[in-house]
Every structure is written in structure tokens, then in C-alpha cells.
Amino acid sequence: MIPFNKPYLTGKEIHYIYDAVNTGKLSGNGKYTQKCQQFFEKAYGFKKCLLTTSCTDALEMAAILINIQPGDEIIMPSYTFVSTANAFVLRGAKIVFADSRSDHPGMDESSIESLITNKTKAIVPVHYAGVACDMGKIMEVADKYGLFVIEDAAQAIDSYYIGKNGKRRALGTIGHFGTFSFHETKNIISGEGGMLAINDEKFIKRAEIIWEKGTDRAAFFRGEVDKYGWVDVGSSFLPSELISAFLYAQLENLQNIQEKRLSLWNRYYEALSEFSKANGIHLQSLPSFGSNNAHMFYMVCKDEGQREKIIRSLKDNQILAVFHYLSLHASKFYIEKHDGRNLPLADMFSERLIRLPLYYELEFFQIDQIVKIIEESLIVD
Structure with missing residues (x-):
């Protein structure tokens, strides 16, 4: 697990x-x-x-x-x-x-x-x-x-x-x-x-x-x-x-925690770079004006169906990956208060973004296992 x-x-x-x-x-x-x-x-x-x-x-x-x-x-x-x-x-x-x-x-x-x-x-x-x-x-x-x-x-x-x-x-x-x-x-x-x-x-x-x-x-x-x-x-x-x-x-352990999380983030990125390009997946991008604190590792799938397939396959192998926020402008509470503008990119991230496990005690071999299951989930039968 x-x-x-x-x-x-x-x-x-x-x-x-x-x-x-x-x-x-x-x-x-x-x-x-x-x-x-x-x-x-x-x-x-x-x-x-x-x-x-x-x-x-x-x-x-x-x-x-x-x-x-x-x-x-x-x-x-x-x-x-x-x-x-x-x-x-x-x-x-x-x-x-x-x-x-x-x-x-x-x-x-x-x-x-x-x-x-x-x-x-x-x-x-x-x-x-x-x-x-x-x-x-x-x-x-x-x-x-x-x-x-x-x-x-x-x-x-x-x-x-x-x-x-x-x-x-x-x-x-x-x-x-x-x-x-x-x-x-x-x-x-x-x-x-x-x-x-x-x-x-x-x-x-x-x-x-x-x-x-x-x-x-x-x-x-x-x-x-x-x-x-x-x-x-x-x-x-x-x-x-x-x-x-x-x-x-x-x-007191901030530097040590940050170094470990960054090493895990980099492992994900290196392992998924080529695969993501071949499958229409976008990995987390870093702008020229920002650093990376390795808070999370996410991918943006090509569509909602691809995301669901990856999450389901990981879950079948006892690995928990999650999607993240739902657009607040379209929420049950605020949709009537919103001014009606379409916000397609917020909706796109709501539908396609997936977060992978990332925590201090995660090991490289577990990341390799996660990546392998993701790759296998998208193999066409």
C-alpha cells in the first residue's frame, strides 16, 4: 500500500x-x-x-x-x-x-x-x-x-x-x-x-x-x-x-525535509518526461520567475478519461493518487453569485490534473513502481 x-x-x-x-x-x-x-x-x-x-x-x-x-x-x-x-x-x-x-x-x-x-x-x-x-x-x-x-x-x-x-x-x-x-x-x-x-x-x-x-x-x-x-x-x-x-x-529539520522532497520530485520528473510527451500528458512546469519547493508532483492528463484510467489503475494496485480542486466559480455555493464568465483553463485543470504520492518517507523504488503502473495503464489492449 x-x-x-x-x-x-x-x-x-x-x-x-x-x-x-x-x-x-x-x-x-x-x-x-x-x-x-x-x-x-x-x-x-x-x-x-x-x-x-x-x-x-x-x-x-x-x-x-x-x-x-x-x-x-x-x-x-x-x-x-x-x-x-x-x-x-x-x-x-x-x-x-x-x-x-x-x-x-x-x-x-x-x-x-x-x-x-x-x-x-x-x-x-x-x-x-x-x-x-x-x-x-x-x-x-x-x-x-x-x-x-x-x-x-x-x-x-x-x-x-x-x-x-x-x-x-x-x-x-x-x-x-x-x-x-x-x-x-x-x-x-x-x-x-x-x-x-x-x-x-x-x-x-x-x-x-x-x-x-x-x-x-x-x-x-x-x-x-x-x-x-x-x-x-x-x-x-x-x-x-x-x-x-x-x-x-x-x-529544525526544514533543510533536510526539503532536500528529500526535491529528490523525490526530480525522480518522478525524470522517470515520466519521455512517457508524458508520448501520451499527451503535461508535467508540472516551472516558470523562470519561480523556484520549486517540491510541495507536490502533479500531471495534467490529455482528458478526463485518461486521468480516470490512471487513478483507477493505481488504486487497483493499492496506490492512492487524487485529483485536486473543483473550480469555485462553478461550485454549488457560488455559481449563482459568479458573474457568468467562462473560465475554461480553471475547468481544464479541474478535469485533468492528477496528484501523485509525495511524502518524506517515499522511496525511489516506490516511485519507479508508480511510474510503471501509470505506463501500463495506458497501453492499448
Whole structure:
């Protein structure tokens, strides 16, 4: 049996959880929360990081911080997870969906300007598979129209945008905010978990208040105020110290995890390159402006029938491969609210994309086995 995903434990998770228990503080914003946040700020250059219980929470915090009001419009890709949209829908925003690129499921950056109206408040690029959107182009449009940019970097830990000058910038550091996930399917995990990265300093103080349920409690514990109270809206966005302790063990092994995942990704790519060309399959493409963090390995089949044949054949051999998102513009919840534009590329990825198993403990011989079954599944009887 080869599962689609298997959470990887470095060996230190239980030790750090035990240590957190012994400190006598299990609620959020303790020793391990601060260690994790400082790690990200130092490693990637975020102005401020706040751990959250999920990437969904991080997106919801961003929506509050930019003061989303009913009727505001948010531009984002249709081919994304529902949380990207829900964070803004919950505050009354209208979602204006962009189609995907022809060479990648990420949003078509060249279409964004045509979708902007006087109600547009923000652009939410999603770095699908950890591969960068063209952030140079997106920031140029956002600056022109005075829009906020919230990077949905749920899959993009340790991945970079490469500018025209060759400068590498970590994904999530470029927009006003970046949001990350540490769900068990991600490269770095804590079971459930996420993070809001704040890149515009004017939002830091309020973000901390929203994070602390609308109170200035964090300032109180630093000795900046003599008592704390309710000063703004907020919610319970902090993870417990147990989650943060688990995450810190992962962060200590980030480089090792990334190197192993990249070696697995490369094995897939090399093994499938010739076969894919001969069978009308497109492998994951990497733009000149983006790096690869090996979050996933996907293929885009020539049609839905071919994808179904591959998935069925793998399942018959006890190997789990999956398709991914269904276009949000065509969803049961939003189809009547969508403006009616056809988004054929988002629909194409919904119908043809397949994700293959990729996790730290996967072995080369298992990848070779997966590839062999894929090849055999398309042999004409």
C-alpha cells in the first residue's frame, strides 16, 4: 500500500511537547510560539509573523485587517481551495474569479487589470504547488490601483519569487500579507496550523490585537500597558503551545525535509518526461520567475478519461493518487453569485490534473513502481 500522503515525524516532536507541558503554559503565545515566529522572521525576512490554528484563520485575519466590507470585491483564482474565498465571503465580499494560466493552475496575471472595478479591494494570488505567481506583475497592478495583496502561500513554504534582476524573495514576503499552512499534507506540518506573515509594518500592532481576541493582552504581558481589555474585533486565532512545539521540531529539520522532497520530485520528473510527451500528458512546469519547493508532483492528463484510467489503475494496485480542486466559480455555493464568465483553463485543470504520492518517507523504488503502473495503464489492449 502506498498512501497519497504520510506525515513525517523528525523525532523531536514529542520531546518538545513534553517540554512545553513542563513549562506550565499550554495556551498560545508561549515559548514555542515565539521560537517558531522568530525562526520565520529571521529565515525569510517577514516583518512580523503570527502563528494561527490554520491558513484559513490567517486569511480571515487578513480580511479583518484590510477592513473588508459588504460589497467589496476580491480578485482571486477560481482554481483554489475554498478557504481562499471563504475568508472574504464571511465578511460580505464579492469574489471575482480569475482564470488559470495556460501553463500552470495559478491565476492568469495578465487578466487581473481587466477585472478591477471601483469596488475592488484586494488581489489574492495563490502560489499553487508552491510555485510563484508573477508577483512583479501583480504588485505593479496593485500599486497602480491602490489595492491590497494577500499571498495565499499555503503550499509555498521555502519557495521563492525570482525577479527580473535575479533577486530571490520568499513567497509570502512580497504582498502586504502572506498566509501559510502547516496542515499534515504540507512540507512542514503541525497536524493543523498556519501563520499570518505581515509585511507592512502599519498592520503589526492591530494584527496582534485581532490575534489576541481583540484585546491588548500581548502588550500587557510585555509590560507595555498596566492592564488589558477589549480594544478591537478579534477571535481565537492562536494555536496552543503543543501545536507550536510540534512545529518547531519540524522547522529544525526544514533543510533536510526539503532536500528529500526535491529528490523525490526530480525522480518522478525524470522517470515520466519521455512517457508524458508520448501520451499527451503535461508535467508540472516551472516558470523562470519561480523556484520549486517540491510541495507536490502533479500531471495534467490529455482528458478526463485518461486521468480516470490512471487513478483507477493505481488504486487497483493499492496506490492512492487524487485529483485536486473543483473550480469555485462553478461550485454549488457560488455559481449563482459568479458573474457568468467562462473560465475554461480553471475547468481544464479541474478535469485533468492528477496528484501523485509525495511524502518524506517515499522511496525511489516506490516511485519507479508508480511510474510503471501509470505506463501500463495506458497501453492499448
